[in-house]
Amino acid sequence: MNKPTSKLRSALVPLVLAMLLAGCATSAVVDSASLPATPAAFKENAGAVAASSVVSEAQGLWWTVFADPVLDQLVEQASRNNNSVQVAAGRLAQARALAGQTDANRFPQIGIGAGATRQKNSTTNNVAQTVVSAGANLSYEVDLFGKLSGASNAASLDAASREALLRSAQLLVQADVAQTYLGLRAIDAERSLVRDTLQAYRNTLRLTEVRFKEGDVAELDVARVRSEVASTESEALALDQRRAVLEHALAVLVGQAASSFQVAPAEWATALPVIPAGVPSTVLTRRPDISAAQNTMQAAQARIGVAKAAWFPTFSLTANGGYAAPEIRDLFKLSTQAWGVGALLSLPIFDGGRREAGVQGANADLSIALANYREQVLVAFRDVEDQLSALRLLAEQAEAQSRSVASSSRATLLSDSRYRNGFVSQLELLDAQRSELRNRRQALQVKAAQYLATVGLIRALGGGWA
Missing domain, CATH: 2.20.200.10 (Outer membrane efflux proteins (OEP))
Structure with missing residues (x-):
């Protein structure tokens, strides 16, 4: 054997040994037992027929199922101008640029x-x-030991995570716009009810004052009606203030100054979509926040392999x-x-423990990412169960409140008849009218809660239900 060949083989010995150990640089494997258990169905849908075959019209442009052109326009404006969405888009661009820089290291x-x-x-x-x-x-x-490809893969997963977070930000903003707008329309309906009642009280006050001047009623009756008018005026002004706050919040969501933004009062004619029972829990896999957490966990796995590859030549x-x-x-x-x-x-032979610390840090990052992923899955199930239970109980509450409105309306009618015939005092009539107004307002508030819970459920399901 000649000397040059012998020298070449001697020089390749460390490289061959390192290649044999390259398997140690592979990414970590996450134990499936450490992942959260995911039930096949939601508790609130127990016993319902599976709806996996239902085609959702809400998929993608989910807000269109409310059939409200103003809402459609507001969501479109928010998608273009909302600052939170733009920040998320900028962070996605940063992640993609970093992924490109990392991937460039693999080429000459x-x-x-x-x-x-x-x-x-x-x-x-x-x-x-x-x-x-x-x-x-x-x-x-x-790239003998996958260090460069592992870093490139991790950076690509980071970019995918940022893309999912962008979708999550878009969904959050869309849901906030829908809930704020629906809350505003609910206030409009309540304001209309209170102002109609206020006008009726004012008419009653004028009539009572005339009767007082003619000596038909006592001054006490006038004072009672005046008190009712003032109290109702105060409630109307409080509703005006609440509407202004919602309108200002909506302005920020769509990226406009509150001083130049306005949503004209209108009748509450927004449709209330019905989400079918039996929605399978698998729809949660499309929730963007879960997708982001999963990509982050996979990126942390890949970086363990990168950290281990630092031990090799x-x-x-x-x-x-x-x-x-x-x-x-x-x-x-x-x-x-x-x-x-x-x-x-x-x-490298000696680095003072830097590479070992790098591996430990990568393992710690994976533990954090895994815990965040578990937490995100658990939160997703909680969000859906919260909204499903809210819709179920609100439906029962709406039915009970409807009976209450009907009864209080009948009581007001009877009290008015008895008052006109002199059988009861004006105090009883005012109590009946006050009770009817309270029940009608509560009915509107329950209706608003049903709309808000429906939006919350669509958001919790990831923007649809099929």
Whole structure:
């Protein structure tokens, strides 16, 4: 065996051994037992027929199921102008740029350069000399142990996580716009009811004052009606203040100044969609926040492999070539050519525990990401169960409140008849009217809660239910 061959084999021994150990640099495997258990169906849907075959018209543009053109316009404006969405879009662009930078390390790096130096040394007999040069260089790190590909994969998963967070921000803003707008329309309906009642009280007050002047009623009756008018005026003004706050909040959501934004009062004609029973729990897999947490966990897994790969040698190939001459006119002559190729194997021996700390840090990051993923899944199930139970109980409450409104309306009618015939005092009539107004307002509030819970459920399901 000749000496050059023997030397070559001796030089390759560390590299071969490192390649045999490369399996140690693979990403960590997450134990499935550490992941949260996911039931096949929601508790609130127990016994319902599975709705996995139902095609949801809400998929994507889910807010259109409310059939409200004003809501459609507001959501569209928020999608374009909302600052939270724009921040999330900017962070996605940052993540994609970082992924591109990381992935670029896997490819050859080529550069060109030119320069001129003025030098004086013993080789030139202490005579100053100008050297002009021009050339190109190439470097390429061979990814033997997956360090570069692992880093690139982790960065791509980070970008995917940011993309999911952008979708999550969009869904959150869309739901906030819908809930704020529906709350505003509920206030409009309540304001209309209170102002109609206020007008009726004012008419009653005028009639009572006339009767008092004619001596038909006592001053006490006038004072009672005046008190009722003032109290109802106060309630109407409180509703005006609540509407203004909601309108200002809506302005921020759609990216406009509150001073120049206005939603005109209108009749509450928004449709209330019915989400079918038996929605399978698998729809939660499309929730963007869960997708983001999952991608973050997978990125942390990949970075463990990158951290372990730091224990193994790096192997790089280099090449350079160009020209160097004392005069520019001689620069590209054949005699001024120069080139070189090389290979570099680098194996760190002692680093004071830096690589071990890197592996420990990567493992800690994975533990955090795994815990965040578990928490996100549990929160998702809680959100859905909260809204499902809210809708079920609100439906029962709406039915009970409807009976209450009907009864109080009948009581007001009877009290008015008895008062006109002199069988009861005005106090009994006012009590009946006050009770009817309270029950009608509560009915509107229950209706508003049903709308808000419906939006909350659609958001909890990830923007649809099929």
